[in-house]
Amino acid sequence: MQRYFVEPANIIDNEVTIQGPDVHHIRNVMRFSIGDSLGICPNDGTLRLARITAIEKSKVTAAIFKTIIENQPEHEITIAQALIRKDRFEWFLEKATELGVTKIIPTGFARSIVQIDENKSTAKLERYRMIVKEASEQSERNVMPLITAFTDLPDIDYSRYDMIFYASERDQKASLIRDVLAKHPKSGKYLFLVGPEGGITDDEVSLLEAKGAIPISLGSRILRSETAGIMVMSAILSQWGE
Template sequence: MNRFFVNKNNVFEEKNIIIIDSPEDLKHISKVLRLSEGDNIEICNKENIDYLAQISNIDKKQIECKIVRKYTSKTEAPIEIVLFQSIPKSNKMDLIIQKNVEIGVKKIIPIISDRCVVKIKDRTSEEKKVERWQKIAYEAAKQCKRGIIPTIGSMVEIQDLIKVFDDFDMIIIPYEEEKDNGIKKVVANRKGVKKVGIIIGPEGGFTKDEVENLVSSGAISVSLGPRILRTETAGLVTTSILMYELGDLGGN
């Protein structure tokens, strides 16, 4: 079933209706999908609540839908994962965002580390990139039927990450020089983990000083195995392992 997101204030439960007024969604529903009055769609309020709705009226400015059923989305994991991703070159960030949203990441924050090749010229350039990445996150969330739209945060310098460490139950940093700690071992020794941060380095990896600074501030260095993974692979692998051990990828 086709799925769409609306803002919470577009849902009028007391009147049993939902209004879709996004120009993009209006075009997609009426021109691309060619849906009409009487057709059913699925609508999410971006806050983990889903509605089965029936289109009752279509005009140029909005689509009115009748609420058939309300239910809690079943697609959000019990663990909150925030990915701190060093900005890679080319369009690799597009793939990173798309696939990590599919796996279940709640938020992605681009970080600037010493070996990042990409240099952001000014605030306007940064805002344009983040806006574009947010749109990719939105499309991925819609495709995989997420109950929320994961947020793409503003860019952060790597030395400033330690300011948010206290907000997490655990911070993990995959590092090629780490030989002893695997994620499974680290997770087994921790109970009640609900919020995890993952810090991923750029194409050239983190410097030794960067890793030492993060670890001394509370991050846990982990190995992803004997092979060196690309930056666009490392975050997805780390997230997948965590979602298996702590989330919902492993089933019940």
């Protein structure tokens, strides 16, 4: 069933109002009619089944007839992904959302080529959130990933995580990610850091290890940054499931 994320304020009693770009999608892409059913997600882990009662140019109204509460994953997976070229970062956002990431921190590393213009940061974050919204709807998630503000590596709040890992392509001590995941419980708050294609500097490694971070290996091949981030999520999905 096609689903749409809405703000909780747009649900009053058992009536939901859908606005914005989703109206175009309902009217012109899905070509829904009055009486058709769709899924409504207020981003609280529930799925509200609703029937369309009115279709107007700027809004769609639907009556909720059933609420489904779905269990959420035991684990919270955050990826601090290095800032990379726009199209690659947006591809990462879409695929990581489909694979079940909980939170994404767009992160500045010393060797990040992409620098964020503060005057454009709000617009960029809005675009990122639209990408994860659409990917969440497509993959039938009931909760969207959180996209945080742009954050430099030293400014991440490491204290809120139970375990911290960073992808290391050359550290001989790094264990394969599948072996690391097998040794840890699936429940908990986990932070995975993925650096830029130039790699993580020695100073950054020292900072991370001072925070208790553990190096992990993604295999023998050198991966693009966005591919590494997706490989982390794929390994988690394979090992722990949803």
